[in-house]
Amino acid sequence: MSRLLYIKASPREERSHSIAVADAFSEAWKEANAGGEVVIKNIFEEDLPPFDGFRVQAKYNIMHGKEHSAEQKQAWEEIEKLIAEFKSFDRFVFAVPMWNFSIPYRLKQYIDLIVQPGYTFGMNETGYFGMVEGAKALTVYASGGEYQEGNPLETFNFQSTYLRSVLGFMGITDVIEIEPRGTLMDSREANREQALGEAREIAKTF
Template sequence: MTKLLYIQASPRKERSHAIAAADAFVAAYREKDPAVEVTVLNVFDEQLPDFGADAVSGRYKLGQGIEATPEEKAAWEKVLRVIEQFKAADKYVFAVPMWNFGIPYRLKQYVDLVAHPTHTFGYNENGYFGLVTGKPAFVAYSRGGEYPAGTPYENYDFQKRYFETFLGFVGFTDISSVVVEPTLGGGPEVAAERRKAAMEKAAEIARTF
């Protein structure tokens, strides 16, 4: 049975353009693989653990064979559970809106919980290498404005560039995506049109995912 982890990074739920496109992808994928096990994780609903002083100390002490305090162990174990859930999936879907030219802060928190050496990436004399390999990812992006490649506006896009850099860093090489834009800059009719087009494209990608 295929395990698909669907991570939503918007608190807007059904009003989110990114989630609408990602939902269309998941629905089409379910038609292709009715036995798929889909786990939906909205980072604004989840009680994500803090990666604070105890978790940091626990991570480094336990990684070096040094005795950690009960508080440090407990804090790091909460982070490990997030990492283990992430790595357990076979396929991944992400709904990622743009916030202030980047990704929502709760998704950044999730990235910081997941990205740890020896767990999702490693390094040697040749540099870094990802450990989450051989798994495809689909990302639905949305943003209020437009940031076309080759224009000065492209330089403001720290959303798609950052998130796909993260995915590549931890090992993903098969990454497909759709972008819903502009969701605000062109008015509601343009937003509805672009949303519909992205949903159709997402469903098409899902059929060969």
């Protein structure tokens, strides 16, 4: 049975273009996958632990077999639990608005927590390799302007370029992108309707 993790990275909910498209996708995916499970993770409502100095030191002490406190062990186990949850899914959908040409800070915090050596990526004599195997992802990118490939503003796009890279780093290379961009432009409704149609169609075979 496939399991889909739906990561909402926008706090705007019903006003969010990325969430509207990702909602349509997840609903169509459920219809096409009888018995499939969809779990929604709204990272603006999640109690994500800070990846601060205390937790970084806990990570190094535990992973390097050094002495550590019970508090450090508990703090690292909180992060391990997040990683295990993420890796228990084989399908992902991300609803991601563009903030200052990149991704929302809460999504970056979540990524910083789960991208850990020995858990979601490894290293050997030839370099890095991903450890999240056999997974697929759909990423929905919304932005006020147009930043697609070939657009004069594409060099400002650190949104899709970053998320695509970090997913691939973890081993998730089968990624489909939908871009309801231009949400502050006259073309926004047409772009949104096109993205909704694409999402529902992709869901049938995802």
